[in-house]
Amino acid sequence: MAHQISCEDAGMDCAFVVQSESDDELVEMALLHGENQHNVEMSEADVRELIKPAG
Numbered sequence: 001m002a003h004q005i006s007c008e009d010a011g012m013d014c015a016f017v018v019q020s021e022s023d024d025e026l027v028e029m030a031l032l033h034g035e036n037q038h039n040v041e042m043s044e045a046d047v048r049e050l051i052k053p054a055g
């Protein structure tokens with residue numbers, strides 16, 4: 001099943017959502033987004049807690 005990470009769930013006023021079958025890919029893309037768009041460095045563990053089923 002695909003999963004997603006929503007930037008809004010991280011407390012940001014941001015519509016960014018990433019979906020993937022791969023949790024590792026989700027985490028990687030979310031970390032990149034945080035750094036590039038919000039200048040925020042999150043830990044991989046924190047990002048993994050934001051993973052939920054897509055949809």
Ligand SMILES: [Zn+2]
Nearest residue numbers: 007012014016
């Ligand atoms: Zn964002």
